[in-house]
Amino acid sequence: MSALKPGRTRVDLRIEPVSGKAIPVYKGEILRITQIEGAQCVDFNCFNLHDHKEYMAVGHMRREGFRTADGRLLWSNPPRYRPMMKIVGMSDTCVTDLLGARCSAVPFEVHYGIDDQPNCQDTLAEAIGEYGLTPDDVHDSLNFWMNTEWDHIGSYTVWNTGKPGDHVDLLALMDVLAVPVTCGSGNLWVTSNFSYKPIHVQVFEPTRQSSSLAEKEWKANCSLKTQRTPKEFKNATIKTSPELKPDPTYQADYVNFPIEWKDIKVAFSSKELQEIWQYRGLYGDTDEEVVRTLFFHWYLENRKKHGLRWYNLRQSHA
């Protein structure tokens, strides 16, 4: 569990089934989500409190693994790609999910013939409506206590392992609008073991330790040139009209376009070439393809910086 001692309680809420709450959590504060009865899936959205176009990018978090874990960061959407929160404590029985997106009303009408089933899309939309956001602003959720597994076809949900008293602590690394909701599908799906339960949500004020950690994480993970914010956007104006029409004066400025190729001569001896040929078929059909692929295998294994998940090319062939 969290090594951080929480500060004074600023927010203390019981969130009833099929509801939620959008809660500002300021940098250095800790949001705690606790199971009251256990086995309740909690869907979670997160926005930059000062710029709602920056929000948690679950798809990009998925690049680090299909689940998140204690100690991991909640990242925002590229090109910003900044750390929003850090998981600083999580019960072992809290299984997280980054695959399920969020439940919505449509599948319930399709699968059950029920057209008014509570669901996370609508619950999240209602919760963020308090801040002027619309149903379109709901994004894919990070799901706490959602036990997802996967196979060669896709993902599926199994028995919820959450226990009473389980909790997750999220340290805010920027000011965020955090939106925990109790999942609306858990009564008809196994997501919450076929019954709804309430959850307990608290926000703790910053302590010297939590503020210091938030600043340290922010500095450590937010110093890249490529983490771009609207001040660096070519067009930072948020479009308000829903209709899409081309701008005849627009000139696309693609990165490093056009690509400039160079043919490089590489000399090999007879013996060397024979060894290289062992990889024909596996790493390409031509000498050029094989040599280039071997070069990149070497580079990835010997020079790639292991920032996120280590990508092993050999595993990718398994």
Next chain:
Amino acid sequence: MAKEKQSARPMSPRPATVVVRFDQQQRKLLDFLRAEGKFGSEDGEIIRGVVLDYLKQQRKAKR
């Protein structure tokens, strides 16, 4: 397709020059390695050195 091409080749290849096409972003990696100095200074030298080092690593891993 690959097998056909392979079988059409002689068993013992003669020394040869392989022409490898790199784009400007790929060449940035060559620049990084050039700055290290381990594999030489010419693009072709660096690619050759890296490929041979990779083959050496693979031989070692198999042992």
